[in-house]
Amino acid sequence: MEKIAIYGKGGIGKSVVATALSAHFGMRGKRVLHMGCDPKHDSAIRLIDGQDSIRTVLDVLGDNPAAVGTREILTPGRHGIHCCEAGGPPAGLGCGGRGVARAIELMDEMELLESGEYDVAIFDVLGDVVCGGFAAPLRDRFAEKVVIVMSEEPMALFAANNIARAVVTYQKNGVGLAGLVINQRAASIDLAGLERFAQRLNTRVLTRMEREPRIQEAERHRRTIVEFCPDCPSARALTELARALEAVKPTDLPLPTPMEDSEFFHFMATMGA
Numbered sequence: 090m091e092k093i094a095i096y097g098k099g100g101i102g103k104s105v106v107a108t109a110l111s112a113h114f115g116m117r118g119k120r121v122l123h124m125g126c127d128p129k130h131d132s133a134i135r136l137i138d139g140q141d142s143i144r145t146v147l148d149v150l151g152d153n154p155a156a157v158g159t160r161e162i163l164t165p166g167r168h169g170i171h172c173c174e175a176g177g178p179p180a181g182l183g184c185g186g187r188g189v190a191r192a193i194e195l196m197d198e199m200e201l202l203e204s205g206e207y208d209v210a211i212f213d214v215l216g217d218v219v220c221g222g223f224a225a226p227l228r229d230r231f232a233e234k235v236v237i238v239m240s241e242e243p244m245a246l247f248a249a250n251n252i253a254r255a256v257v258t259y260q261k262n263g264v265g266l267a268g269l270v271i272n273q274r275a276a277s278i279d280l281a282g283l284e285r286f287a288q289r290l291n292t293r294v295l296t297r298m299e300r301e302p303r304i305q306e307a308e309r310h311r312r313t314i315v316e317f318c319p320d321c322p323s324a325r326a327l328t329e330l331a332r333a334l335e336a337v338k339p340t341d342l343p344l345p346t347p348m349e350d351s352e353f354f355h356f357m358a359t360m361g362a
Contacts, residue, residue: 128177186222
């Protein structure tokens with residue numbers, strides 16, 4: 090079974106990547122579980138029709154904790170995909186990471202991944218791994234292959250370095266860093282510098298997505314780019330990513346070598362040199 094977690098800083102394009110992977114695998118006949126691990130619960134909306142939102146795990150637990158089953162927390166999506174959103178507290182109240190942790194705990198109690206019902210599980214996770222709640226897919230052995238989505242922007246690299254630290258922390262659980270996806274913001278970027286960054290983390294760049302208006306157009310239609318425009322460069326890049334991930338064996342992935350903060354900022358200062 091493929092168990093893949095997509096991480097990265099907020100707004101970097103994690104959900105674009107995660108939902109495209111789920112759609113790709115679903116269109117190929119794979120049985121897919123798509124799990125949104127963000128309090129905003131806005132990941133799976135790209136994969137379902139006829140609804141403006143789906144009930145989150147925390148919504149269901151709040152109604153009747155004693156009667157929660159898989160039927161209550163899963164929403165059917167296109168291509169036979171089963172969608173789930175962890176949810177979170179209202180803005181400004183409570184801990185968003187706790188919602189993710191509780192959802193993962195519930196899925197563990199249900200033995201959802203052990204049921205044999207799925208071929209692929211995709212976790213779309215907010216990159217704030219300073220909070221243990223957002224590290225729950227790694228801590229609780231739900232994910233084996235981690236993909237970090239980043240751009241050329243310094244804070245995207247900073248988040249990627251921190252996420253690599255979390256992979257090191259939980260590597261004993263069978264977690265490996267499969268590589269980086271570059272979702273570039275500018276028309277031209279320092280690809281050599283990003284390759285150097287990947288090498289410094291002891292990983293690789295899996296694919297690169299160029300800035301493309303069709304992605305926003307697909308979002309407005311609540312479709313993934315691989316469905317909306319399969320021949321677009323970004324759709325081809327994400328198809329390439331899916332194939333690369335299938336070829337990866339978690340046990341073959343090297344341990345990441347993240348930098349301490351002082352080294353990271355020195356690296357950034359010399360990145361274009």
